[in-house]
Amino acid sequence: MLPQWDQKYSINNAKIDAQHQKLFELAAKVEEISDRPIYQIELKKLIAEFFNYIKIHFQDEEKYMSEINYPYLSQHKLMHKQITSSMIKLIQSIKSTNDLKEKLYIVVNSWLIEHIIQHDMMIEHWRQSTQVKNAPESFEEERPKPKKFLYQCQCEGKTHKVPYDIHLKIQYSKVQFKCKECSANLILCKEKTEN
Incomplete structure (x- = not known):
């Protein structure tokens, strides 16, 4: 089941x-x-x-990110381009109605909803952290902690806490990061982040 809109996804x-x-x-x-x-x-x-709707949305979202000087704008634009590209490929590779329904569901679930829940929420997280930085010192304890993405290697029971900028490099620039102990590539623990 796909998640439903909730206020916790607000930016x-x-x-x-x-x-x-x-x-x-x-x-x-x-x-x-x-x-x-x-x-x-x-x-x-x-x-x-x-x-048609995602094209309008992506333009508006990119404009907003630019207005607030979001530091990961170029990576976020790349994600938008990949979502759009996957939609185009989906439309071009229609074999049957059932095939199209199945592929569309995968694109919507893995690209769009995951994108909103994970990456668009980082926009708000960053905006909040910059607001707190500029706030008086009495608000210092309210500063959001940077989110970390959890990755695994081949070491038993070990997880690596990866900052968002490194997470983006691994996921969207295809850069590989290895564990210093086992030399295995780090693999994202699906849907897991740590505040």
Whole structure:
């Protein structure tokens, strides 16, 4: 089951939050049609709506990141480009309606929803941390701690706490980081971060 929109996914920007809510609604439609028969024309209409909406959303989100001087803007743009590219490939490789439904569900789940929950939330996390930096010293204890992404190697029971910038390099620049003890590549522990 895909997650539903929740206020905890807010990045405290009304326009972007409203767009994220709409994307969650579109994702719910994709999930709903994945379990029932559907005409190809209905499916194509949903894909077109999704595709057109994410293009507008990505432009607005990139503008917002630029306005707040988000330091990972170029990496975030690359992620948006990859999502758009995967949608185009999906549309071009249609074999059957069922094949299309299955691929669309994978794209929506693994790309879009995961992107909002993980990467878009980092925008808000960064914004909060910069606000606290500029606040009076009495607010120092409220400063958000930098998120760390948990990675594993081949050492038994060992996890590596990786900062967001390194996480982005591993995931999107295909740079490999190795454990100093076992020399194995670090692999992301799915969905796990530490505050």
